[in-house]
Amino acid sequence: QQQVKQSPQSLIVQKGGISIINCAYENTAFDYFPWYQQFPGKGPALLIAIRPDVSEKKEGRFTISFNKSAKQFSLHIMDSQPGDSATYFCAAPGYSSASKIIFGSGTRLSIRP
Amino acid sequence: NAGVTQTPKFQVLKTGQSMTLQCAQDMNHEYMSWYRQDPGMGLRLIHYSVGAGITDQGEVPNGYNVSRSTTEDFPLRLLSAAPSQTSVYFCASSYSGTGVRYGYTFGSGTRLTVV
Numbered sequence: 001q002q003q004v005k006q007s008p009q010s011l012i013v014q015k016g017g018i019s020i021i022n023c024a025y026e027n028t029a030f031d032y033f034p035w036y037q038q039f040p041g042k043g044p045a046l047l048i049a050i051r052p053d054v055s056e057k058k059e060g061r062f063t064i065s066f067n068k069s070a071k072q073f074s075l076h077i078m079d080s081q082p083g084d085s086a087t088y089f090c091a092a093p094g095y096s097s098a099s100k101i102i103f104g105s106g107t108r109l110s111i112r113p
Numbered sequence: 114n115a116g117v118t119q120t121p122k123f124q125v126l127k128t129g130q131s132m133t134l135q136c137a138q139d140m141n142h143e144y145m146s147w148y149r150q151d152p153g154m155g156l157r158l159i160h161y162s163v164g165a166g167i168t169d170q171g172e173v174p175n176g177y178n179v180s181r182s183t184t185e186d187f188p189l190r191l192l193s194a195a196p197s198q199t200s201v202y203f204c205a206s207s208y209s210g211t212g213v214r215y216g217y218t219f220g221s222g223t224r225l226t227v228v
Contacts, residue, residue, distance in 0.1 A: 009153070034216060043117075043203050043219030044156070089155060101217075103148075103156040 004092045006104025014112050019077040021107045023090035026071065031093040033066065035075045036103075038087045047088070048075070080111045115139050119204050119220035126194040126227045134189040134223050136204030142218070144207040145187040146171070147179065149200040150222075156203065162187055194227045201225070 005024045013019045025033070034049035050057040050064040050073065057064045063076040077084055090104040120135045138145065146161035158171030162181040176198060178190040187206075191198060201224050205217040 004155075006155075036217075041221070043205075043221050044217075045219065046216030049216065100146075100158075100161070105153055105155040 004090060004102045004104045006090050006107060008107060009105070010108045012110045012112060013080045015080060015082060017080050019080045019084065019109055021075045021088050022072065023074065023092070023104050024072045025092035027093045028071070029093040033064070033073050034091050035064065036089040036091065038089065044089055082111045082113050085109055085111045117204055117206055117218050117220035119223050121223060122221070124223060124225050126225065128194060128196060128227060130194050132191050132194065134202055136187045136189065136220060137185050138206040138218070139185065140206065140218065141184060142206035142208055145181065146205050147189045148203045148205060149173065150203060151200050159189065196227045199225060199227045
């Protein structure tokens with residue numbers, strides 16, 4: 001079973017700091033690599049996604065860094081705010097039609113004021 | 114508002130009971146899927162559908178049935194509830210099969226407890 005390994009499981013960052021969440025994948029199929037953000041009691045929502053032929057994508061305070069050779073990508077949240085406190089999931093292509101995308105196990109991020 | 118609507122939001126079942134979780138989307142998405150979310154295990158795919166009349170199994174299909182008679186609706190049936198099915202269930206939809214590029218739109222979830 002193809003896996004997507006996400007770390008850390010939980011993260012506490014001071015307001016204004018940088019939050020970094022990492023993800024390692026196996027399948028090298030060409031497809032986008034997304035991050036989802038989930039607030040308590042809500043479903044996950046697409047936050048940002050990157051094509052595998054670029055090394056970085058930035059949207060506001062959120063940046064994805066992609067390392068194709070290492071099969072890793074990470075989410076950086078600059079100037080972290082209390083409103084960023086949520087659970088974050090990475091996802092990557094699965095090997096089979098039954099696993100179209102595989103989600104990581106999630107990172108619970110808490111931003112302390 | 115456009116999106117994915119799931120009902121009910123909360124449900125308590127006794128072991129052995131059956132029930133149907135409802136999911137409806139109004140975005141004309143071809144692809145719909147059901148996930149369960151358990152602590153520390155991320156989102157695991159139960160069943161998915163690439164269009165009306167077409168369904169297939171995901172990673173953890175046992176104990177669940179689905180059907181897709183219309184583009185809009187994708188109900189999930191629990192045949193005989195077991196405590197191991199206690200979880201939060203999410204329905205998601207997307208334009209494309211993989212949903213990676215355009216992103217999945219998730220419902221707000223159904224929290225199911227089986228006692």
